[in-house]
Amino acid sequence: MALLEIRDLRVVYRMPDLGLEVKALRGVDLDVERGEILGLVGESGSGKSTLAHAVMRVLKPPAPLVSGKVLLDGVDILSLDRSVFDKEYRWRRIAYVPQASQNALNPTMRVLDHFLDTGRAHGLDDRAEAERRARELLAMTGLDAERVLRLYPHQLSGGMKQRVLIALSLLLEPEVLILDEPTSALDVVTQAGILRAIRQINRRLGVSIVLITHDVSLMPSLADRVAVMYAGKVVEVGPVHGVLYEPRHPYVSALISSIPSLYADVASVRPIQGEPPSMVAEIRGCPFWPRCPYAKEICREREPALSSVDDRSVACFLWSR
């Protein structure tokens, strides 16, 4: 049994004033194994951040409708009483660093106080223990813990804030950590440092990490497995090398071919024709068929289910029924 099992997760944002419904997640199935780094890749609108919000139960209005299950160690955390989830699961078993959360640090509090405060709020009242863990975690992310603990947020660079947030999210020793675009606002040199920190905490603490990003080129440096989302669903998931170097789903292969590289032959880079589907409209058939060079008759009629092919799962009629 996987540590985190997401089953047929659906999220619909309803905007009754406009008479619109946005189907942000259209049935996601995904496992996170113990101790792994899972890369969750998708372009904007693919549903990757909505997935994190749904799992952490922080979906914002307009009136989201959620169905499906999210099992953590066999317990459906979506059906738990909210107070139980907040008290026993959030931070303690599953933690989350949202996108662009560097400004979430309180400007009037030193870094150390953020750790003490978070500890108290989640049942870690032993100040000395909280401080000890803070030191250890900050050092693990590559920071000079003694110095950083005394600083205020405005004295930290963007990269340092991100490391502090990652260390803070680990204070209650969660089993799963979800990081949403942890490096998207940082330049490449700082980004490499953050990636190093993420790998370090994964190796040292054994915490499972879900790394959400639009940037597939981060995957080979870090991820054990990769899941690719398109139009509110996972379309391919498997070991990082298989998915990146021998992609099965035509979208995944087109996405990889559309990214310029420093090393590969420039002439082989190709854009993907067309645009992703509108999530407001009803999707009929495979959501990728209008852009797919291999689309067959059946692709316009029915939507392929995620099914296993060799070492991975793929949602495409080229590979399954």
Next chain:
Amino acid sequence: MEPLVELREVRVYFEESAGFLRRRVVKALDGVSLTIGDGGVVLVVGESGSGKTTMGRVILGLQKPTSGQALYRGRDIYRLRGKEYAEFRRAVQWVPQDPYSSLDPSLTVREALAAPLRRWGSDDVEDAALRLLELVGLKPPQLFLDKYPHQLSGGQRQRVAIARALATGPRLLVADEPVTMIDASLRISILDVLAELKRKLGMALLFITHDLAIARYLAYRAGGGRAVVMHRGVIVEEGDIESIVKSPGSDYTRQLIESVPDVRRPLKL
């Protein structure tokens, strides 16, 4: 003819607060010289804080140098007046980074394009707008004329922003991270548009980016380009981008190249 744009030993210093009653001088540009010829492609590569955006602003006439000179056709940009200034404004145009905030949400595509077209003397505004949309790959153009920005995707908006920059018939486009906010799968189609404009219209391009792979791709599509690597306000390396990538000439460039993530090559973490 004088080069299109030339920077000579340009310095831009800012003063900022460094605590109570203390000031600190930030050297955004610290002695930068650069020439952009007609139809040339210059790729400015650097991290945030390297001075690359300040350089773009100096060339656009938006940031007066603390010292040194910024010249348009041999004349100091910051001393141009009247007709000469108007000609500079027509000839040097800007493609913004954020396609979500650069277009007025209350104007249709037709209206956004009509103002500059009229200002710069197009006889048939409608016809000119259609040609511009076609040029940036929005086909069929009739379909886009009456759309508002919110009805367009990020990639389509950026194409409209480029079309608007083209409406004045510029000789130089300054594009500062024009694809950073665009989805990965749509980025290179925007770069293709810029490269094609360079080839079709003979326009010069100053392309500012933190992403070396993007710069390399644009240079390839545009038929070559000179890369300028910036770090802490100075140019640390300059030359053909393929040679720089293959054998970087400065430690900083080497570190930058080694930090670029790539699907085909994991970083050494």
